[in-house]
Amino acid sequence: MRLSRFPLSTTKETPADAEIVSHQLMLRAGMIRKLAAGLYTWMPLGLRVLQRVESIVREEMNRSGAVELLMPAVQPGELWQETGRWDKFGPLLLRFRDRHERDFCFGPTHEEVITDLIRREIRSYKQLPLNLYQIQTKFRDETRPRFGVMRAREFLMKDAYSFHLDAESLAEEYQEMYDAYTRIFRRTGLTFRAVQADSGAIGGSVSHEFHVLAESGEDAIVFSDGSDYAANVELAPALPPAGERPAPGGAMTTVDTPGVHTMDDLAASLDVPLSRCLKTLLVRGSEAPVVALLLRGDHSLNELKAERHPAVAEPLTLADRDTIRAAAGCEPGSVGPVGLDVPLVADHAALSLADFVCGANRDEQHLRDVNWGRDLPEPESADLREAGAGDPSPDGQGKLGVARGIEVGHIFQLGTRYSEDMNAAVLDDDGNSRFVHMGCYGIGVSRVVAAAIEQNHDANGMIWPEAIAPFTVAVVGINMHKSTQVADTAERIYRALLDAGIDAALDDREARPGVKFADMELIGIPHRIAVGDRGLERGQVEYRGRRDTDSQEVAVDDVVAHVRSLLQR
RNA sequence: CGGGGUGUAGCUCAGUCUGGUAGAGCACUGCCUUCGGGAGGCAGGGGUCGUAGGUUCAAAUCCUGCCACCCCGACCA
Numbered sequence: 001m002r003l004s005r006f007p008l009s010t011t012k013e014t015p016a017d018a019e020i021v022s023h024q025l026m027l028r029a030g031m032i033r034k035l036a037a038g039l040y041t042w043m044p045l046g047l048r049v050l051q052r053v054e055s056i057v058r059e060e061m062n063r064s065g066a067v068e069l070l071m072p073a074v075q076p077g078e079l080w081q082e083t084g085r086w087d088k089f090g091p092l093l094l095r096f097r098d099r100h101e102r103d104f105c106f107g108p109t110h111e112e113v114i115t116d117l118i119r120r121e122i123r124s125y126k127q128l129p130l131n132l133y134q135i136q137t138k139f140r141d142e143t144r145p146r147f148g149v150m151r152a153r154e155f156l157m158k159d160a161y162s163f164h165l166d167a168e169s170l171a172e173e174y175q176e177m178y179d180a181y182t183r184i185f186r187r188t189g190l191t192f193r194a195v196q197a198d199s200g201a202i203g204g205s206v207s208h209e210f211h212v213l214a215e216s217g218e219d220a221i222v223f224s225d226g227s228d229y230a231a232n233v234e235l236a237p238a239l240p241p242a243g244e245r246p247a248p249g250g251a252m253t254t255v256d257t258p259g260v261h262t263m264d265d266l267a268a269s270l271d272v273p274l275s276r277c278l279k280t281l282l283v284r285g286s287e288a289p290v291v292a293l294l295l296r297g298d299h300s301l302n303e304l305k306a307e308r309h310p311a312v313a314e315p316l317t318l319a320d321r322d323t324i325r326a327a328a329g330c331e332p333g334s335v336g337p338v339g340l341d342v343p344l345v346a347d348h349a350a351l352s353l354a355d356f357v358c359g360a361n362r363d364e365q366h367l368r369d370v371n372w373g374r375d376l377p378e379p380e381s382a383d384l385r386e387a388g389a390g391d392p393s394p395d396g397q398g399k400l401g402v403a404r405g406i407e408v409g410h411i412f413q414l415g416t417r418y419s420e421d422m423n424a425a426v427l428d429d430d431g432n433s434r435f436v437h438m439g440c441y442g443i444g445v446s447r448v449v450a451a452a453i454e455q456n457h458d459a460n461g462m463i464w465p466e467a468i469a470p471f472t473v474a475v476v477g478i479n480m481h482k483s484t485q486v487a488d489t490a491e492r493i494y495r496a497l498l499d500a501g502i503d504a505a506l507d508d509r510e511a512r513p514g515v516k517f518a519d520m521e522l523i524g525i526p527h528r529i530a531v532g533d534r535g536l537e538r539g540q541v542e543y544r545g546r547r548d549t550d551s552q553e554v555a556v557d558d559v560v561a562h563v564r565s566l567l568q569r
Numbered sequence: 570c571g572g573g574g575u576g577u578a579g580c581u582c583a584g585u586c587u588g589g590u591a592g593a594g595c596a597c598u599g600c601c602u603u604c605g606g607g608a609g610g611c612a613g614g615g616g617u618c619g620u621a622g623g624u625u626c627a628a629a630u631c632c633u634g635c636c637a638c639c640c641c642g643a644c645c646a
Contacts, residue, residue: 012607013581013595017639037638091570092645109646143570143644198646315644410646478605514606532605542605 001471004508007044010519020216022453023148025462029523031449038145038153045523046449048470050156053448054135056187056467057158064180066131066160071113073137077103079112083421094141106139111418111440114161118436119424125165128426128436129173133160135445150406150450160441165428170413170437174206177411177441181210184443185409189465190452193405195221196231198304206413210443211405212451221405222387226398233402234304236387237394240348248371249355252338257366261333263297266366270357274298278350278358278370280335282319282327285311285343290319290327294337294346296353299385306384311343334359337376338367344379351381406451407444414438453524462524463546466567471505473497473563474525476517478532481510489556490531493541496560502567521546527563529554 009030018024026032031046042050058068077095080086086093086103094106107113114132122128138157145153160177164170178194185192190212197209209232211221223230260266267274277297283306285291291311295301307316321332327342328335336359337344355369372378387394389402419425419435428434449468456463466472475497477490490506497504505525507516513532520528530542530551541559542551545566554562 009596010607011580011596016575016581019640034638090645140645144640144642146640407646482604512604512606512608514604514608516607517605518607530605534605 001505002508003505004510006505008509008519008523009043010522018148020147020150020454021457022150022216022450025453025457025522026148026450029462031523032149034148038142038151040149040152040154042446045470049449049452049464049468050446052468052470053188053445054156054158057184057443057445058135060180060184060187061133061158061160063183064131064176066133066162066180068134069132070134070136071107071110071117073107073139074104075107075110075113077105079116079422080105083112083418085112092140092142094139107136108138108140109442110134110136110159111161111414111438112422115418115422115424115438118163119419119422122163122424122426122436125426125428125434129162129164129169131160131162131173131177131439133158133441148450149446150454152446155447156445158443158445162439162441163424164437164439165426165434167413167415167437170415170439174411174413174439177439178208181409181411181441181443185210185212187467188448188452189467190448190455192408193221193223193230193403195223195405196235197410198232198235208411209407210409210411212408212448212455213403213405214451214454215404216454217404217406219405219407220386220402222389222391222400222402224393224395224398225401227393227395229393229395229397231394233386234302236400238302238348238383238385238387239392239394240381240383241352242392243352245352245372246354248369248374250369252370252375253368254360255366255368256364257334258364260364260366261331265333266357267297270366270368272357272368276353276356278336278353278356280337280340280359282324282335282342284313284317284319286313287311288343290323290342292335292337292340292342292344293384294344294350294379295385296347296349299347299349299388301384302386305382309345309382309384311345311380328359328361330359330361330363334361334363334365336361336367336370337379338370339376344377345382345384346379347384348381349385351379406447406454408448408451409441409443411441412439414440457524458547460518461522464524464526466526469503469526470523471525472503472567473527473529474505474507474520476507476513476520476528476530478513478516478530478534480508480531483533485536486531486533489536489541493529493531493556493559497563500560500564502560502563527566529559529563 011028014024015027018027030043032040034040077086096104135158139154142153145151162173192212194208194210197207220233222233222236260269263277266277274297279295279297281293282290303316306312307314324332354371357368358370360367391400393400416435425433425435453462475490475494477486480487480490494504494506526546528544535541539556540553541556543554544551
């Protein structure tokens with residue numbers, strides 16, 4: 001590509017409405033342009049990256065035996081009525097009517113359409129297993145689209161659906177997809193992790209998310225340093241502490257704690273570690289109006305775990321100030337379990353405390369040296385807290401570390417949920433009709449692009465992994481409109497790179513060198529060859545990798561081989 | 570949906586408090602100089618100041634409604 005004929009449109013200034021670095025850089029580099037909230041045009045530069053990701057996904061899906069098709073983006077509402085999701089999906093589903101007043105929606109996902117297709121097409125177990133996928137634009141009417149294409153309303157998704165006679169076949173295909181996803185994300189050059197994810201009503205570890213690791217990720221994931229255990233933190237169990245609870249020491253006493261309303265205040269004012277304070281959270285109960293959840297002061301509540309506890313009402317609702325005063329007789333900062341007449345559920349770690357500090361259920365007072373069994377009854381125990389760094393791994397091997405990730409892929413065993421609702425069945429070898437088992441497998445293709453930037457950038461801009469870079473090499477002509485020597489050499493190198501099968505850009509714009517360098521760094525081209533009169537006098541050009549701090553001189557005739565050797569690494 | 574914020578040139582923003590002829594930088598066009606790390610000079614084009622109404626001799630500025638966008642949260646997978 002000759003950049004003189006390519007609509008590159010970079011800016012020095014960061015657009016005011018972009019919050020995260022990938023969004024800022026994509027706008028500054030001219031990769032995307034906003035049309036409306038959550039709707040973006042992919043400019044030629046951005047589209048090149050998007051298509052590279054798309055190609056990798058397509059190649060590996062095909063390699064895995066999945067077969068590509070393309071379904072309509074617009075879907076009839078009646079299909080969604082069949083599965084009950086017309087109502088359940090709520091405003092996330094963009095609905096509209098055609099001229100005959102029939103209901104339609106713009107597809108946010110395609111389980112209904114593909115299941116409808118399969119029930120018409122597939123009659124026999126001999127036609128199974130089958131895995132069909134598409135790469136297509138989806139629309140989800142998010143209440144708050146944000147972060148550019150990271151969470152857009154319209155986005156590009158690869159969605160695959162597999163169909164099987166039984167659960168065993170589904171499990172095999174699931175593993176096939178797990179392996180394919182691993183190859184896909186490995187090929188993009190990104191650092192990623194597959195983690196166990198919330199599997200909803202189905203149970204077992206039959207759902208995995210694939211996360212690109214990045215500090216700015218919205219999800220926390222935990223992983224063991226002693227095994228391959230990795231999970232979304234919302235799912236990771238926190239093991240009960242090993243060892244016996246220490247014996248009680250001195251008698252319980254009441255202390256005045258004026259102005260103390262937070263756990264940090266409490267630990268500081270009484271000079272006890274946070275880990276020996278007890279946090280009491282009042283939430284709405286499923287039977288009792290209020291239930292107290294007890295946690296160690298340094299632990300935080302895992303909302304998913306709390307919500308799944310039978311005593312807790314769904315959805316999880318923290319008690320408001322009035323409810324707290326009615327139940328405990330004090331302000332939120334002084335609530336404690338001693339003498340509190342509501343059901344108590346204690347996290348395992350909280351239950352192994354001795355001589356702890358907690359609220360006294362009187363304003364501005366707390367209790368010291370409180371002990372389970374002695375000063376109050378032993379409460380029910382449960383796993384309520386968020387697992388954290390340093391915790392033992394749930395599989396018993398190693399300790400947990402915590403990282404942040406961006407969810408770019410999700411694979412799931414659906415079972416017969418949709419096939420039953422929509423009556424998608426085949427005949428087995430005994431002639432019996434059986435509902436097909438289904439799996440679904442998604443990749444947020446456009447989100448991968450943003451995630452790649454979140455993970456790979458510096459003060460000068462983006463740093464693309466070679467596999468998804470918009471161009472692999474930039475040939476920058478220094479003042480090439482003034483020097484035929486430079487123009488000819490740059491042109492020759494550019495053509496030689498193309499002939500070698502390397503995706504090169506020739507920066508033949510009539511711009512100053514500093515502008516060109518800055519642009520090539522902003523748009524993150526992995527390799528750069530600068531051609532200028534100064535070096536050509538000695539038969540040399542300059543090579544510089546995007547992460548390098550210095551350039552190196554390479555003979556004009558060797559530069560293509562030089563780049564090629566770097567690419568083969 | 571709740572809370573907060575912002576709407577002035579393509580972009581980043583000043584001007585609004587205290588009403589009185591629409592501004593700067595970047596970008597863009599032309600000319601000159603310069604040109605191996607986001608050049609300088611001169612000249613120029615570009616605005617119904619988000620929108621509708623109101624107050625006023627006079628509104629970007631004050632008042633009211635509406636719209637759009639952004640942030641936090643809840644929601645969603």
